Amino acid sequence: MAVVTMRQLLESGVHFGHQTRRWNPKMKRFIFTERNGIYIVDLQQSLSYIDRAYEFVKETVAHGGTILFVGTKKQAQEPVAEQAARVGMPYVNQRWLGGMLTNFQTVNKRLQRLKELEEIDFDDVAGSAFTKKELLIMRREKDKLSRTLGGIRDMAKVPSAVWIVDTNKEHLAVDEARKLGIPVVAILDTNCDPDLVDYQIPGNDDAIRAVTLLTRVIADAAAEGLIARHSGRSAASEGSAETPAEPLAEWEQELLTGKDAAATEGTAQAEPETAAPAAEAPAAAQPEAEVAESPAAEVAETEAPAVEAPATGQDAAPAAATEGVAEPAAADKPAN
Structure with missing residues (x-):
């Protein structure tokens, strides 16, 4: 447009x-x-x-x-x-x-003077430290400065x-x-x-x-x-x-x-914090390795005694009976 x-x-x-x-x-x-x-x-x-x-x-x-x-x-x-x-x-x-532009430092001083005059209450003669004539002179000065410099009152540069x-x-x-x-x-x-x-x-x-x-x-x-x-x-x-x-x-x-500088500092501070847990990670991994290796040893130990395990319960009773029957038969057999 x-x-x-x-x-x-x-x-x-x-x-x-x-x-x-x-x-x-x-x-x-x-x-x-x-x-x-x-x-x-x-x-x-x-x-x-x-x-x-x-x-x-x-x-x-x-x-x-x-x-x-x-x-x-x-x-x-x-x-x-x-x-x-x-x-x-x-x-x-x-x-x-x-x-007003080439000598702005001097003009800026007049602007400060204008702001000082604006803070004075010209109607309160008794409360001010000035006489009526002094207040009248300052009022005229303020009006003149306001008329010529009022538009650039807030121009700092x-x-x-x-x-x-x-x-x-x-x-x-x-x-x-x-x-x-x-x-x-x-x-x-x-x-x-x-x-x-x-x-x-x-x-x-x-x-x-x-x-x-x-x-x-x-x-x-x-x-x-x-x-x-x-x-x-x-x-x-x-x-x-x-x-x-x-x-x-x-x-x-x-x-x-x-x-960007603040973000870089934050990243630099975060990297040591992440590096510390990473260094502690191998220590924590060692028990896991031991735990992983220990069942293999236990399996080997449990496999060996499994052959020599004695029979228990009902399985033991028939075995004993069989032995008892077989032994008398061998004793009663006549010698040739």
Whole structure:
């Protein structure tokens, strides 16, 4: 099933570009035609590029990565915040602060400051160790930090990829991502430079419906990647021996390597235990051999006395009578 249909792209106005006098010649290969002084984007190419970006985002999230959603223009602020929050990804929908990626250590300190201010109860003046003026100043500081850094509050490290709406307006984010080697996924209008983006999606970056549709597609890819990640963890925790079709991430390889090492140690411990009973087995077999040999000797002993065994019972009486009769007959016989 296709990620998005041609009809959805047409209804959202993804095919509308900028005026012909406002264009980047590098976007010529993505332009289908010109109509009423406006360029029309080739949606057939857009569909293929959407599928490519979708697979990349899904694989990145499935292997433990995060996607940073960036869209500070008015048309993109609400869709970016809504879709990123839906899948638990960081986002920037207000002003992009310089160094948000290249100087993340300093930005992270401001995030820690924001978390400290969030723990303060500004309404309880008597219970706090601050004056009203100090609380007012800290409240304003918290509001400012929440507005600019609230979307990346839980981002502990530099993201694995960046989703950008309008690369011309977000040129600072594009430059920082390229310096750090972070892949960039972005909507490319007819006035953008495709060489700055790793995963291009030709389309309209000015219409609210177009921005909402494409941002939702990227969020759906992230959601599918999260599902794949959690299913992989549950399978690993159950000790499943199935080999995944997708390449394993570093954290997955370490997890599986640790399990293999534990299994090897368990086998090594089990081998001495099985070897000990095996060593005791000959000792137990010796009595069986003696028992097997003893009946043969007893049979030989019982066969020998069987010939000399005296008669008993009724058989002995006739024998004695016969002897008694025979002996007198021999005595009464006259000698010649």
